[in-house]
Amino acid sequence: MTGIVVSIPAARRRAFLLVVALTVGLGSAVVLAPPATYAAPSAPTCTGPASRERADERDATAIARACGQRVEVTAQRDEYRQVFVEPSGETTIEQYAVPQRARTSAGTYEPIDTTLTVQADGSLAPVNTLAPVRFSGGGAGPFATLRTSAGQVSLSWPQALPKPRLDGDSAVYDNVFPDVDLRVRATGDGFTHVLVVKTRQAATHPGLRQIGYGLAADGVSVRSTGDGGVEAVDGAGRRVARGAVPIMWDSTEATTLDTKAVPGLRSTARVAGEAARKRPAKVRLGQNKLTLEPDAALLSDPATKYPVYIDPDWDTGWYHWAYSSEGGHTRSTDVGRVGRNDDGSGLYRTFIRFPVNGVFGKQVKGVKMYTILKHSWSCGSTPISLYFTGAIANTNPVGWSPGLLQRLATTSGHAHKGPNDCGNQPDAGLEFTSNEFKGLIQTAADQRWGDITFGFTAHDANGGESPLRTGGRRSIRRTPSSP
Numbered sequence: 001m002t003g004i005v006v007s008i009p010a011a012r013r014r015a016f017l018l019v020v021a022l023t024v025g026l027g028s029a030v031v032l033a034p035p036a037t038y039a040a041p042s043a044p045t046c047t048g049p050a051s052r053e054r055a056d057e058r059d060a061t062a063i064a065r066a067c068g069q070r071v072e073v074t075a076q077r078d079e080y081r082q083v084f085v086e087p088s089g090e091t092t093i094e095q096y097a098v099p100q101r102a103r104t105s106a107g108t109y110e111p112i113d114t115t116l117t118v119q120a121d122g123s124l125a126p127v128n129t130l131a132p133v134r135f136s137g138g139g140a141g142p143f144a145t146l147r148t149s150a151g152q153v154s155l156s157w158p159q160a161l162p163k164p165r166l167d168g169d170s171a172v173y174d175n176v177f178p179d180v181d182l183r184v185r186a187t188g189d190g191f192t193h194v195l196v197v198k199t200r201q202a203a204t205h206p207g208l209r210q211i212g213y214g215l216a217a218d219g220v221s222v223r224s225t226g227d228g229g230v231e232a233v234d235g236a237g238r239r240v241a242r243g244a245v246p247i248m249w250d251s252t253e254a255t256t257l258d259t260k261a262v263p264g265l266r267s268t269a270r271v272a273g274e275a276a277r278k279r280p281a282k283v284r285l286g287q288n289k290l291t292l293e294p295d296a297a298l299l300s301d302p303a304t305k306y307p308v309y310i311d312p313d314w315d316t317g318w319y320h321w322a323y324s325s326e327g328g329h330t331r332s333t334d335v336g337r338v339g340r341n342d343d344g345s346g347l348y349r350t351f352i353r354f355p356v357n358g359v360f361g362k363q364v365k366g367v368k369m370y371t372i373l374k375h376s377w378s379c380g381s382t383p384i385s386l387y388f389t390g391a392i393a394n395t396n397p398v399g400w401s402p403g404l405l406q407r408l409a410t411t412s413g414h415a416h417k418g419p420n421d422c423g424n425q426p427d428a429g430l431e432f433t434s435n436e437f438k439g440l441i442q443t444a445a446d447q448r449w450g451d452i453t454f455g456f457t458a459h460d461a462n463g464g465e466s467p468l469r470t471g472g473r474r475s476i477r478r479t480p481s482s483p
Helices: 059-068 297-302 434-449
Strands: 003-006 015-024 071-073 083-084 093-097 099-104 109-111 113-117 124-128 133-135 142-147 150-156 166-167 170-177 180-187 190-197 210-218 221-226 230-233 239-241 247-248 278-280 282-286 289-293 308-311 313-315 321-325 333-343 345-355 364-376 380-390 406-415 429-431 452-459 467-469 475-479
Touching: 059 071, 093 247, 093 345, 113 180, 133 190, 142 180, 142 452, 210 221, 221 282, 364 406, 364 434, 364 467, 406 429, 406 434, 406 452, 434 452
Parallel strands: 003 467, 015 475, 333 452
Antiparallel strands: 003 364, 015 364, 071 083, 083 093, 093 475, 099 109, 113 124, 124 133, 133 142, 142 150, 150 210, 166 170, 170 180, 180 190, 190 308, 190 313, 210 289, 221 230, 230 239, 239 313, 247 278, 247 308, 282 289, 321 345, 333 345, 333 467, 345 452, 364 429, 380 406, 380 452
16 A cells, blocks of 8 residues: 655644735725825835835835845734745745744744753743743742643642753653653643653553642633543633643554654654554542543563653644544644555544635635645555545544535655665655636635635545545645735
8 A cells, every 4th residue: 555644843843834926906906105205215125134024014025025025014013924925926825723922021023943951940941922821940839830721720749849950941750650751841832741661571560540730720710631631721611721631652663664754653751753652541520639540451561662652742722723534533643644544553644734814805816835844654655635625623632523514626646664675755846726726715805704624635546545644734825915
């Protein structure tokens, strides 16, 4: 069976990028003359930062035309979007399904940076993220506090914690049980807390049978969800943060792939490997307590390869993508999957939701979406299709499967990694474009849709769906007319 792994690279690298080009002055777009008080920049300098970004779109347009280069309109920048004026006077909007920036204390939008720094009180915090989090500098008290729009949620370890080691975006509290580390990691919109069980002997510690975290909620209420996770809700019952269903995985490695060549194929504290054995863990809520119950069978199974990772995470719902498994299998949410997996776990598809309000009232002249192919099971090219699909819920995974409403485009690629005759092939860029794709975005612009959901499938030579894995950053770029 042929198949593909498409990786969506992590922070600040493009993967799914949709380009929508819109014609200046056509359709329902309205061209407004600048007010009499507006003074265009005189003799603009075409080098340096000031020539690449301006707050005012009129200034940006004047510089773009005079200098023959694109200029960002910073007043229209937000978590998901950047707006650029091209030398032609057209405006390009780059819209992402996952946020790339967060608002700083100065009120500007800057790239998300999860690197932990020591604060004045000894606690740890990331440089710039969507959801403010604080981690313990050691001792008693909460090891993680997540602030939301309505209040905050804090988790505590049953005993005082040692001073942590800093590892980029992670605080590592060594030996919270013998040969068991607690790794707390900042994400773009929340945090994860992973127990790393290093040895089979460590897995026999009685403390791992039921792990009782202290739970404190201020301004919000925490309740169980139907899928086995938990959520924090405000006074009106609206979700403001989510604790996903905890997943645990071992370090079993694939035998036919180069696990070092492809991110996500080898188990780490961040992601389950391709061949890792995975199980959900149970969560129970009590009075000021959250109890995590790992799967005892996985810990005791002689086939389990250590270390084993037990990974609950919390987020505030900024990320708009999900995968779907025909067999209801649970996978790491660091990557998506598309196609029929060779491990026998069935069919997978990946879905992405994009806001499209930036194209309202514009005339579309072209659409493209780009992605990066990181790994394919086949040495030869395999077709990958882009669909307009039904909507997805704010969960990951979603049930099988949002409807494939319209095939928009198909492209092919290969990037095999592993001990095969074709060796480790380089990553490959993929591009999706078609008149049908263009027509869909035009409809969204005309009818003022709030968002669009896209789905990805992969196909083998016989027309069946083949394995495809995607992971990381997803984005949409479009070029609308001037307002």
